[in-house]
Amino acid sequence: MLTDPKLQNNEDQLLDRTLRPSSFGEYFGQEKIKKNLKILIEAAKKRGESIEHVLLYGGSGLGKTTLAHIIAKELNSNIKITSGPAIEKIGDLASILTNLEKGDILFIDEAHRLNKLIEEYLYPAMEEYCLDIIIGKGPSARSIQLELPPFTLIAATTRISLLSSPLRNRFGATYHLDFYEEKDIKDILARSGKILRIEAEEDGLEEIAKRARRTPRVANRLLKRVRDFAQVHGEGKISKKIAQDALAMLEIDELGLEPVDRLIISTIIEKFDGGPVGLDTLAAATSEDKDTIGDIYEPYLMQVGFLARTSQGRTATNLAYKHLGLKSPKEAQKKLIE
DSSP: OTTOGGGOOHHHHHHHHHHOOOSGGGOOSOHHHHHHHHHHHHHHHHHTOOOOOEEEEESTTSSHHHHHHHHHHHTTOOEEEEEGGGOOSHHHHHHHHHTOOTTOEEEEESGGGSOHHHHHHHHHHHHHSEEEEEESSGGGOEEEEEEOOOOEEEEEESOGGGSOHHHHTTOSEEEEEOOOOHHHHHHHHHHHHHHTTOEEOHHHHHHHHHTSTTOHHHHHHHHHHHHHHHHHHSSSEEOHHHHHHHHHHTTOOTTOOOHHHHHHHHHHHHHSTTOOBOHHHHHHHHTOOHHHIIIIIHHHHHHTTSEEEOSSOEEEOHHHHHHTTOOOHHHHHHHHHO
16 A cells, blocks of 8 residues: 555655655645745744744645745754654653754644643643643642743644644644645656656656656655666666556556555445445445545545545445446436436
């Protein structure tokens, strides 16, 4: 499953860091967000202040972490990185916050997985740059207030609905990263190819871009796998034919759908008459984790119009039936009427 970030090996993680853009000029796509961030950063620089706290949300692999690093570089600030699940206790948060210096960036990935108690301690830190800590227990317990240097919190999440309203309201700037245009994915592939010294024809890159699920992380992973195929079964150069053969071997179709995508759609159609079906039931029927379906596969299936989410559950669309070469109930009904 090339789309699942949990399955990255050490080599892939190292290459992802190598391919990560370090400036807005190298970052293709998300033009509106880049424009707004540039204004935010430039204005803060002129005032000599830290920028407002920033919330980035969108699907996995769309560039939230990359944007956080670019913001830090544009501000000439240090960036401290952690994640929601990593901050288990108040002491963990206190240790991170008290080690920040003026103007530093604190980046929290998977912010939707922050403990609710941790969130409450974040509120005064974000608003007043102070941290209230209770020392001791019972009648002898006392509260002390630690002053914090002005800093910027950048939080990233794939599930903004799971963030509490009080936390969301404390971010001065919120940006939604959407799926990329195919031309932007092609530009990303061309840049990555130069860094990795991969020889590729334009139509070869176009073929990969078409099947990259409009997601930079997926595009770079496909490029590396096609490169491997080209070195073994070709002359090391990525042509359209080599790209098609490599992606066919990986069972990635012309729309970028993987076997799991097709399994999800076919399960809804064949086992549940096209739906609606609940996420828990779908996860049990496909033997896939429900969070993986909801976070990784469902957004793209909805983007290409194969899946619809209703109050009753997930349903397969007419386009999904057509893609699998099946007749939808509507088409069958129409034939009966005729």
